[in-house]
Amino acid sequence: MTLDIPATTDAVLTADTHLIQSWADLDALKQNGARTVIVGAKGTRVRDSDGRELIDGIGGLWCVNVGHGRREIIEAITTQLETLDFYSTFYNFTHPAAAALAEKLAALAPGSLNKVHFGNSGSVANETAVRMLHHYNNRLGRPQKKRILSRIGAYHGSTHLAIAMTTPGYSKGWDAARELVHHLRCPHHWREGAGMTEAEFLDALAEDLTATIAFYGAETIAAFIAEPIMGAGGVITAPAGYHARMAAICRAHEIKYISDEVVTSFGRLGHFFASQDVFGVEPDIITTARGLTSGYQPLSATIISDEIHEVISGPGGAFLHGMTYSGHPAAAAAGLANIALMEAEQIPERVRVTGKRFEAALRGLIDLDLVGEVRGSHFMIGIEFVRDKAAGAPFAEEAKIGMKVAAAAQKRGLIARPLGNILILAPTLVLSEAEIDEVAGILREAITEVQASL
Structure with missing residues (x-):
C-alpha cells in the first residue's frame, strides 16, 4: 500500500490550503501563503522541504525533550x-x-x-x-x-x-x-x-x-x-x-x-x-x-x-x-x-548542567540594545524586546519584533517561537555545548540585524 503524501514543497502547500493551522493568523496565510514545510527530523534538528537543516529551538512545541528520531x-x-x-x-x-x-x-x-x-x-x-x-x-x-x-x-x-x-x-x-x-x-x-x-x-x-x-x-x-x-x-x-x-x-x-x-x-x-x-x-x-x-x-x-x-x-x-x-x-x-x-541517559541530571549553560548563554544577550529582559530557567527561556532599554518601554503590539527576529534566526538555521515582541526558546534537552553556543551566536546575529533595521 502506498500513501498519497505530497513530495514537493508546491504539492504540500497546495494540499495545505485545506488545513487549519492552530493559533495562526489565517487571513495572513491566505494573503501571502508563507509556511515552512518540515519533512524530517533527527536529534536536535529538523529538515525543511528545501533540504535545509534547522536547529529545533522550540522542541516541536515544548515537547521533544529527548530529541527526534529516537529508535527506542x-x-x-x-x-x-x-x-x-x-x-x-x-x-x-x-x-x-x-x-x-x-x-x-x-x-x-x-x-x-x-x-x-x-x-x-x-x-x-x-x-x-x-x-x-x-x-x-x-x-x-x-x-x-x-x-x-x-x-x-x-x-x-x-x-x-x-x-x-x-x-x-x-x-x-x-x-x-x-x-x-x-x-x-x-x-x-x-x-x-x-x-x-x-x-x-x-x-x-x-x-x-x-x-x-x-x-x-x-x-x-x-x-x-x-x-x-x-x-x-x-x-x-x-x-x-x-x-x-x-x-x-x-x-x-x-x-x-x-x-x-x-x-x-x-x-x-x-x-x-x-x-x-x-x-x-x-x-x-x-x-x-x-x-x-x-x-x-x-x-x-x-x-x-x-x-x-x-x-x-x-x-x-x-x-x-x-x-x-x-x-x-x-x-x-x-x-x-x-x-x-x-x-x-540521566537526561534530567544532565539538564541541571547543560540547561544552566543554555540559560547563561542567552542571558548574555542582555547587552544588546533591543533586549529588555532575558528570563526563564534551563531550557525554557524568553527574550523580551524593548524600544527604550533604559526605560524598559515596550514596542507597540503591531511592531511584531519577535516575528522579525524569528525570521532572521530561521534564515541562519534556528527555529524560535515569536510571541508579539517576545522570542521563546524551548529546545530539545539534548543540545551539545557546541550547539548551545551556536544557538546563542545565531540569536545575537539575528537580533543585531533587526536592531539595525529599526
Whole structure:
C-alpha cells in the first residue's frame, strides 16, 4: 500500500490550503501563503522541504525533550501496535502499557499523588483536573465550591474551560467559561512590580490572593491553578518563594492547588517534576503532557492525590468522565520508553548542567540594545524586546519584533517561537555545548540585524 503524501514543497502547500493551522493568523496565510514545510527530523534538528537543516529551538512545541528520531521510542510504539493496537481504559477494561505507565508516574510524582487519569492533550489534562474537583466538592456536599483562580499571563489550554483559565489575551473574540474563573495578578516582577522589591511584590501578590478569597468566599473556590514557570504567556518566572506562599494560603482556606506541569515536567527544568524539587510545593494535582512522550504520541496525564481519589471513588456514583483514547496503548508505550530512556541517559541530571549553560548563554544577550529582559530557567527561556532599554518601554503590539527576529534566526538555521515582541526558546534537552553556543551566536546575529533595521 502506498500513501498519497505530497513530495514537493508546491504539492504540500497546495494540499495545505485545506488545513487549519492552530493559533495562526489565517487571513495572513491566505494573503501571502508563507509556511515552512518540515519533512524530517533527527536529534536536535529538523529538515525543511528545501533540504535545509534547522536547529529545533522550540522542541516541536515544548515537547521533544529527548530529541527526534529516537529508535527506542519508535520501536516501543511499533511493538505495542503489533501486540495490541488499541483498547480504551474505560468501564472495567485496562491493559499492560497504561497500567505500567500509571504506576511509573505515581512513583515519579511527589508525595501522595498516586492516581493517574490519561488524556491526549494538556488542555484535556487541565479540564480533567477541574471536573474532578467539581465532582469532589459535589460528593462532599459543597456544590457551590466551583470557582477556579488562575493568573493573568497563564496558559492552560484552548478548550472551553481551559481557555477561560488562560490569560484573557488568548481568547479575544472567542467564547469561554469565564463565569467560573477569576484571574489574579501576573507575577512578573520586571513588568508589574512598579518600584517594589521582589519581596514586596511577593507580599502584594499574596495579598491579591487573600483579598480575592475574601471577596468571593473560600466556600465558592475549588482550586488555584498555576504553571511553575508560565510558558506561552511569555516565560514568566514568579518571585522566589511564590508557589510555596500561594499554596500555603490556599491550603489554609481548603482550596486545592493544581500545578500545571504540561511544559515544566520531564526534564525541562532538570527534574521529572519541578513542583516539589524546584519550587518546594507538593500540589494536590499535577497535570502533564508534551514531554511525557517527548511528543512521539499524543498523551497527557492528570495525577491526583490519594485524598481526592478516595472521595471521588467512594460508593454512590460512577466516574462520568473520560476520552475514547485515554491510555492509548501506543501512547502509553511511548511514555514508558521515553521515561526509560531519560533515566538510562540521566537526561534530567544532565539538564541541571547543560540547561544552566543554555540559560547563561542567552542571558548574555542582555547587552544588546533591543533586549529588555532575558528570563526563564534551563531550557525554557524568553527574550523580551524593548524600544527604550533604559526605560524598559515596550514596542507597540503591531511592531511584531519577535516575528522579525524569528525570521532572521530561521534564515541562519534556528527555529524560535515569536510571541508579539517576545522570542521563546524551548529546545530539545539534548543540545551539545557546541550547539548551545551556536544557538546563542545565531540569536545575537539575528537580533543585531533587526536592531539595525529599526
